[in-house]
Structure formats: structure tokens, C-alpha cells
Amino acid sequence: MRTKLVSLLLSGGLLGAFAVISVSLVAITHDSVEARIADNQYLAMKRKLDTILPTEQVNNDPLQDRLQVSARQLLGADFTQVYRARHDGSPVAVVLEPVVPDGYAGPIKLLVSVLRDGTLGGVRVVSHHETPGLGDKIEESKSDWVLGFTGKSLTNPPLEKWAVRRDGGEFDQFTGATITPRSVVKAVRDTLLYVQQQGEALYAPREDQAGGPTSGGQG
Amino acid sequence: MSAPQSYRRILSAGLWSNNQSLVALLGLCPLLATTTSATNGLGMGLATTAVITCSNGTVSLVRHLVRPEIRIPVFVLVIASFVTLVELIMQAFFYDLYQVLGLFIALIVVNCIIIGRAEAFASKNRLDRALLDGFAVGLGATLVLTTLGGLRELVGQGTLFHQADLLLGDWAKVLSLSLGKDFQGALIAILPPGAFIGLGLMIALKNLFDQRAKRRAAAQVVVAAPTTVTAT
Numbered sequence: 002m003r004t005k006l007v008s009l010l011l012s013g014g015l016l017g018a019f020a021v022i023s024v025s026l027v028a029i030t031h032d033s034v035e036a037r038i039a040d041n042q043y044l045a046m047k048r049k050l051d052t053i054l055p056t057e058q059v060n061n062d063p064l065q066d067r068l069q070v071s072a073r074q075l076l077g078a079d080f081t082q083v084y085r086a087r088h089d090g091s092p093v094a095v096v097l098e099p100v101v102p103d104g105y106a107g108p109i110k111l112l113v114s115v116l117r118d119g120t121l122g123g124v125r126v127v128s129h130h131e132t133p134g135l136g137d138k139i140e141e142s143k144s145d146w147v148l149g150f151t152g153k154s155l156t157n158p159p160l161e162k163w164a165v166r167r168d169g170g171e172f173d174q175f176t177g178a179t180i181t182p183r184s185v186v187k188a189v190r191d192t193l194l195y196v197q198q199q200g201e202a203l204y205a206p207r208e209d210q211a212g213g214p215t216s217g218g219q220g
Numbered sequence: 221m222s223a224p225q226s227y228r229r230i231l232s233a234g235l236w237s238n239n240q241s242l243v244a245l246l247g248l249c250p251l252l253a254t255t256t257s258a259t260n261g262l263g264m265g266l267a268t269t270a271v272i273t274c275s276n277g278t279v280s281l282v283r284h285l286v287r288p289e290i291r292i293p294v295f296v297l298v299i300a301s302f303v304t305l306v307e308l309i310m311q312a313f314f315y316d317l318y319q320v321l322g323l324f325i326a327l328i329v330v331n332c333i334i335i336g337r338a339e340a341f342a343s344k345n346r347l348d349r350a351l352l353d354g355f356a357v358g359l360g361a362t363l364v365l366t367t368l369g370g371l372r373e374l375v376g377q378g379t380l381f382h383q384a385d386l387l388l389g390d391w392a393k394v395l396s397l398s399l400g401k402d403f404q405g406a407l408i409a410i411l412p413p414g415a416f417i418g419l420g421l422m423i424a425l426k427n428l429f430d431q432r433a434k435r436r437a438a439a440q441v442v443v444a445a446p447t448t449v450t451a452t
Contacts, residue, residue: 008287016290023301030305034312041315133256133410134376142383177407 050084050096053114053123053151058093059086068203075195077102077188085204092117092204095196098127101188105180106130109139113189115196120157124150124189136181146173146182155193163190227352234356240333241364241419242426247333251365252415254324257377259384261369263321264328265362267306269355272334274302276354279342286343295338303328316386333361364422371418376410378403 043064050063063084070081077100084096094116101109109129114122124147131137138144149172155163164170165183174182196203225233240246250268255261278298286294307325310318318325328334337357342350374380378399384392408414 012287012290015285015287016293019294019297023297027301027304027308030308034308037312038308038315041311045315045319132407134405134407 049112049125049127050086050114053112053125054086054094054096055116055122058088060089061085061087063096070199070203072195075191075198076100077108077191083203086114087204092201094122095203096122097192097196099188099192101184103180103184103187104129104131105136105178105184106132109181109185109188111185111188111192113192115193118154119193119197120152120154121150121189121193123148124185126185131181132178135175135178138175138178139181139185144175146175147185149173150189155190155197160190163187225349227349230349230353231356234353234358235360235363236426239360239364239426240336240357241361242423244333244336246336247331247361248419250324250327250331251361251368252412252419253327254321255365255369255372255415255418256410257373257379257383258366258370258381259387260321260324261365261367262362262384263317263387264324265358265365267310267321267325268328268331268334268365269358269362271299271302271306271328272337272358272361273351273354275299275334276337276342276350277347278302279338280345280347280350283343291339291343292335295335295343299334299338300329320383320386333357368415368418368422371422372409372414374399376405376407376414378405 047064054063063086066085066087068083068085070076070083071079072081073079076097081100082098085092086094086096094114096112096114099111099113101111107130109131110127112125112127114124116122125141126139126147129137129139131139138146141147158171162169162171163186165172165174165179165186167174167179168183170186172182172186234240238244241248241251247268250264254264275295275298279295282294303326306328307318307322310321310325337354341353345353370380373382380397381392381395382398384395388395406414409418
């Protein structure tokens with residue numbers, strides 16, 4: 002009985018010691034690389050933003066000049082980040098992170114930049130779960146479909162042409178995958194509509210945002 | 221383990237004769253899920269090799285300390301810690317690669333090859349053998365992952381080592397091969413069934429090789445010593 006108890010305690014203590022050692026090892030590593038990881042994430046995001054912004058006109062850091070808005074119906078998520086790009090304080094473009102709620106296999110996260118005149122600076126796919134080989138052609142690395150948005154606006158093509166060709170619109174679908182491009186086109190159009198609706202409010206300095214676009218949304 | 225295995229045997233067992241993916245059929249979850257391209261397979265294989273070598277080494281070092289009744293939880297702890305460390309280090313130093321493989325790294329924890337080697341080999345062998353075994357087994361798995369990934373990528377997409385530069389640096393761009401934009405891939409290769417079919421073909425091919433080798437060896441025995449063969 003006694004020896005059993007001793008052996009039980011010994012095993013438990015040993016297991017506990019292992020747990021403490023492993024957890025501290027992980028914690029120490031985490032602590033020492035945390036800042037580096039945050040830097041990496043920041044740089045990766047910045048690089049992505051730079052590809053869809055007119056960088057030569059921007060001299061602020063859009064990642065610092067951000068705003069959170071809420072317009073579920075047009076932007077697909079409860080909260081959406083808006084990054085504001087400026088030149089000496091005057092607005093150049095906004096970059097939004099809308100979510101496409103009706104992808105073929107779950108939500109698709111986009112990065113959409115809208116210049117001040119309402120044309121698209123560019124669209125990129127941040128993450129998705131679409132079928133490899135079919136729906137994943139929305140990725141920039143797989144096909145240049147997504148680059149086709151650059152320079153488009155709500156008047157070019159006209160609003161009713163913002164659809165895939167099969168639906169009578171102007172945008173290509175992929176062979177074997179219509180649902181993915183259809184929902185992406187719709188989400189980009191909705192983002193443009195949202196930006197048009199909000200107008201200058203999206204560029205307002207953060208201090209007076211209390212009653213601004215956050216409550217504006219889609220009424 | 222009665223007699224310690226020679227280094228040569230450990231290497232050849234890990235790479236071929238007891239290849240954990242093709243013979244033991246362990247670790248199929250990451251194998252089937254991540255091999256949509258050669259680059260993914262290679263990256264996953266290398267990360268797995270790192271984890272398996274470290275965990276084998278650690279398990280071997282503490283093998284006299286760990287009592288039998290708590291060995292499995294200890295192995296799990298060790299493996300989970302190493303996977304977390306690999307994930308953190310990758311995020312800090314190879315962020316581009318992390319963006320490609322990030323989702324899959326956590327899957328290494330459930331790779332039963334690793335706990336299998338800890339239990340079957342590392343907990344009974346000296347540090348040097350355990351390290352070599354981990355390395356060999358990891359390399360064997362990497363070979364299978366890369367081949368299956370390459371096969372599926374080539375058939376399904378018409379490319380090979382697409383985006384390998386994210387994994388290996390800019391020089392790897394020369395590895396990338398493309399059959400041209402007009403290539404109409406067989407999509408099934410990329411989808412999950414393709415993984416099963418591809419793995420089945422690879423297992424069949426390995427068995428074919430082994431059988432051939434056995435027959436050749438038998439034939440040589442016949443030539444060299446006909447009397448013993450007829451006697452049996």
C-alpha cells in the first residue's frame with residue numbers, strides 16, 4: 002500500500018515536472034520571438050497594401066491610421082477594418098477588409114482598396130477555402146483574374162453589369178466554378194457601394210468617429 | 221531491443237524498408253491533407269523531420285527517468301512542445317513559409333509516426349541511434365510527402381514545385397516547372413481522392429520494387445549455391 006502510494010506520487014511529480022519544463026520552454030520562446038512575429042505580420046500586411054495603393058502618393062502609414070466600421074450587409078462581417086491612406090493629411094484611398102459570406106466553401110476574406118474618386122486601386126484575396134484548381138483562381142498567385150478589378154468603379158462597368166458573364170455581367174467566371182467569382186464580384190460591388198455611401202466620413206480623423214460610420218452602416 | 225541496430229540498418233529502415241508512410245501507413249492525416257503540391261509536401265516533411273528528431277533525442281535522454289506508466293503523457297508533452305516551438309520559430313524567422321504552411325504545422329502533433337518512434341525506438345535506444353532514427357524516419361516521410369505532392373500537383377495543375385522559392389529561397393525558382401497555361405489538369409488529383417489514389421499507387425510501386433529485388437536475390441542464391449535451394 003505504502004509503496005504504491007510512493008510510486009503514485011513519484012509518477013505524478015515527474016509528470017508535473019515535465020509539464021512545467023515544457024511549458025516554460027514554450028513560454029520563454031514565445032516571449033523572445035513575439036515582437037519579431039508582430040513585425041513580420043505588420044510587414045506582410047504593409048507589403049500587401051502597397052500592391053493595391055498608389056504608393057507614390059501616400060505618405061502616411063495606413064496601418065496606423067485605421068478605423069473600425071460595422072456594416073454587416075455590405076461588408077459581410079460585424080466589424081471591418083478600414084485603413085486610410087493620405088498625402089499630407091488629405092485623403093488618397095481607403096482599404097477595407099470585407100468578408101465574402103457566400104463563398105463556395107465558407108467565407109472569403111478580401112482586401113479592397115478604393116481610391117478617392119471611387120475607382121478600385123485593387124483587390125486581393127487574404128484567405129479562402131475554395132476548391133483547389135477551381136475556385137482558388139481568385140488568388141493572385143494562381144490566376145490574374147483578381148487583377149481585373151483594378152481601375153473599375155461603380156460607373157465602369159455600370160452597376161447592373163457588376164456580375165459574372167453567365168449572369169449577364171462584365172466579369173469572367175471560371176470553367177467549373179461560377180459561385181466563387183460571382184460572390185467575389187458581388188462583395189467588391191458592395192464594398193464600392195459602401196464607400197460611396199459613406200463618402201468623406203471614412204476619411205474623418207479618428208477622434209470624431211464616435212457617431213460616424215460605425216453607426217452609419219447599412220440602414 | 222536485444223542487439224542494437226547498426227547505423228546503416230537504421231537509415232535504410234527509416235528511408236525504405238520500414239518507411240513509416242508506405243509500410244506502417246502511419247501519419248496519414250497530414251500526409252493526405254497537405255500534399256496538394258510538391259512544395260507543401262517538402263515543407264511539411266522538413267518540419268516533421270525537425271520535430272521527430274528533437275522528440276526522439278529528448279525521449280532517449282529521459283528514457284531512464286520516465287516511469288512506464290507515465291511515458292505516453294510525457295511523450296505527448298514533449299512532442300506538443302516541440303511542435304509549438306517549431307511553429308513559433310517559423311513565424312519569427314520564416315514568415316513567408318509560415319503563410320503557406322501555417323495551417324498544417326499544428327497537424328504535426330497528430331502525426332502518429334512521431335509518438336510511434338518515441339515509443340518503439342527512442343525510449344529503448346541510445347541518444348545517437350535515436351537521433352539518427354528520427355532523422356531517417358523523417359527523411360523517409362519527407363520523400364513520400366514530396367513525391368505524392370509532386371504527383372498530385374503535376375497531374376492536377378500541370379506545375380511542379382510551384383512557389384518553391386517561398387520555401388527554399390530565390391534560387392529555387394529554377395526548380396519550378398510548368399506544363400504551360402493551356403494544361404487542363406485532372407482536378408481529381410488535387411482533391412482528396414487524388415491523395416488516396418496516389419498513395420495507393422506509391423505503395424504498389426514500392427511492393428513491386430521489393431518483390432523484384434527479392435526475386436533477383438533468390439535467383440542469385442540459386443546460381444551461387446544450387447544445392448541448398450534444392451534441398452529446401
